[in-house]
Amino acid sequence: MDERLETLAQRTGQWLRTHGWRLATAESCTGGWIAETVTAIAGSSDWFDCGWVTYSNAAKARQLDVPATLIDAQGAVSEAVVAAMVRGALARSDAQVALAVSGIAGPTGGSPGKPVGTVCFAWGGPGAAVRTQTCRFAGDREQVRRQSVIHALEGLLQADTTAKSVP
Template sequence: MDAALDALSQRVGAFLAARGWRLVTAESCTGGWVAETVTATAGSSAWFDCGFVTYSNDAKCALLGVSPATLARHGAVSEATAAEMARGALDHSDGDVSLSISGIAGPGGGTPDKPVGTVCFAWARPGATVQTATVQFDGDRETIRRQAVIHALEELLRRAT
């Protein structure tokens, strides 16, 4: 892992450990990269519970409880789906805080409404309103995915209060 991701993971770990929280992730376009980043940090078992890689819509429904109606109405790459992924990750784990990511990393798959680089995020805590965001990243597939990992973790530090 590169130094920037390592440093970010260390910050996330310290943040979560100080609060006694355990993180759970629900990832689609990043394919588990957030979970890999945080578990590369020694001692992460104290603050990381588990990660769900739900690439297909069927997996989003079966493993996280995402509503097929939400997917039909908004699509997999939407704040509505990301919110249900984040909430479902909490509901199906022992996590205290969750983050989710669903996007179009490319090189194909984009549309005029949702071009390549569109990534939707959500962050959730039990009993709190799920926070969501959509970001448009530039670059190739790996660059978009890496930016999504960084954004998800940096915003976790900012939003999880």
């Protein structure tokens, strides 16, 4: 693991431990990379509860209770779907904090409205509305995925003034 990811994972663990919270992840385009990054830290079992890789739409619905009608209406890469993924992860785990990510890492799969590099994020925690954000990252598949992991962890550690709250 590179130094930036390791530092972010360590900071995430320290932050969660300080609050006495555990983390759950719900990942699509990152394929478990976020969970792998945080569990590479020794002692992460104290603050990481579980993670899901729900790559298909059916898995999002089956494992995280994301309504299929929501996926059909908004698309899997949407703020509404990642917000539902966070809610599902919190409901199905012992975690107090969850994050979700779904995107188009490429090199194919983009559309004019959602080009390759479009990634949606959601973060949820105790007593707060789920925060969502959509980013567009440049680069190849690996670069889009890596930037997504970084952004997801940074989103836990800092409030993002451009994020929207989803009830």
